[in-house]
Amino acid sequence: MAAESPAESLRDELSCPICLEYFTDPVTIECGHNFCRACISQCWGESETNVSCPQCRETAQQRNLRPNRQLGNVVELVKRLRFQVVTEPEGQRMCERHQEALKLFCGEDQTPICVVCDKSKAHRSHTVVPIEEAAQEYKEQFQTRLQALKKEREKLLGWKLTGEKRSLQYLGKTEAEREKIVSQFKQLHQFLEEEERLLLAQLGELEKEIVKLQGENITKVSAEISRLSELISEMEGKCQQPASEFLQDVRSNLSRCEKGKFQQPVAISPDLAKRLGDFTQKNIVLKETLKKFQDALMFELQTAMTVTLDPDTAHRQLIMSEDRKRLKWRDTCQQVPNNPERFDTEPCVLGCEGFTSGRHCWEVEMGGGRCWAVGVARESVRRKVGLSFNPEEGIWAVQWLHGDQYKARISSETTVSLGRVPSRIRVCLCCDKGQVAFFSIDNKTPIFTFPPASFNGERIRPWFCFWDRETELRLCS
Secondary structure, three states, X not given: OOOOOHHHHHHHHOEOOOOOOEOOOEEEOOOOOEEEHHHHHHHHOOOOXXXXXXXXXXXXXXOOOEEOHHHHHHHHXXXXXXXXXXOOOOOOOEOOOOOOEOOEEEOOOOEEEOHHHHHOOOOOOOXXXXXXXXXXXXXXXXXXXXXXXXXXXXXXXXXXXXXXXXXXXXXXXXXXXXXXXXXXHHHHHHHHHHHHHHHHHHHHHHHHHHHHHHHHHHHHHHHHHHHHHHHHHHHHHHOOOOHHHHOOOHHHHHHHHOOOOOOOOOOOOHHHHHHHHHHHHHHHHHHHHHHHHHHHHHHHHOOOOOOOEOOOOOXXXXXXXXXXXXXXXOOOOOOOOOOOOOOOOOOEEEEOOOEOOOEEEEEEEEEOOOOEEEEEEEOOOOOOOOOOOOHHHOEEEEEEEOOOEEEEEOOOOOEEEOOOOOOEEEEEEEOOOOEEEEEEOOOOEEEXXXXXXXXXXXXXXXXXEEOOOOOEEEEOO
């Protein structure tokens, strides 16, 4: 074995035999050996007599620790000297505590250590390998993970390029659609403006004719009034004459006083009345056309959302799928908690979602059944008693009963019959305006729109009801 260098011998002489570190507050015991004050105190514990030296095992009668200040000073000088003269080899770090090269690697602490650290208590039981060997092992691990990261980066770069390309395509489509919309609305504006000018011009001509006819009638009536006024004055004068003079030409005067055959002027001719009626009819058609256009635009622009069913509100005879989007009817009741939210009398269920503001719509598909109702309900709708499906009960719905009654109930006394039963329905709710509208997905046409209601800020929820074993309700995504 090679002899130790003077530097290593000096380090050993200045190291505590217990902690193997440089002395800290060194003390000398009876036998002459030196230790850190804290190390020897911990080693001896509370014992005051018959203590032994940890190094030579010599026993002392009493505990006697003499400070060795000179040794402490030498340790501090050596530490400063080593700090000044020891230079790190190129590419090699030094232990900050012992000023030794970090040539080893502790596997448990995952950190480089020096040979002094290896002999200390902190690392004595740890797995220690040469630092180059550990570096090679970890480099291999790093290379493996580095390759995985590079592949992941390449994948993300591919996705990024694909996403950017797809986004550009979509942006191109949106720009084209924007141009189409602007062009179509421009044409619509031009058409409406031309129709407005034409109708207003025709209405202006009609007004002129009415004013002209009214003027002619006033002229005729005024002339007749003047004639009658003159005749009345003349006859009143005749009545004041003496009898002999009054009776002259009496027959002729009586004939003049008879009611004339003045033809009462007509306020408006049948032709003008017909033309005015045509304008009224055009306004009705225009209003209906605009309403259909508004409904169609609302249908196209409103995006359907996904709603789910609330199991806490479902009637005991309604079976719900795990995803809460399908519902069936069964003849027997399920064993479910009798909570206050549950419908007991009517086979109903509410959606989990509730709305107090904004526009919302969702789509429902009713498969094969002939007894169902779909719509919205107030949060406060009654659950434990029978219901009449109308706004007075807090329900706005369209319903199909027994296969021959497709209708909507506006009130307890008013029912509106509807057209062909669709297979799929879109329910649209505008909380701010109090509007509930239904559309057919089959042909994208309005089914029925309820008169505006006042929700008063109350939460409105999707509502469903059916009592037919052949029916399967499905909430569309």
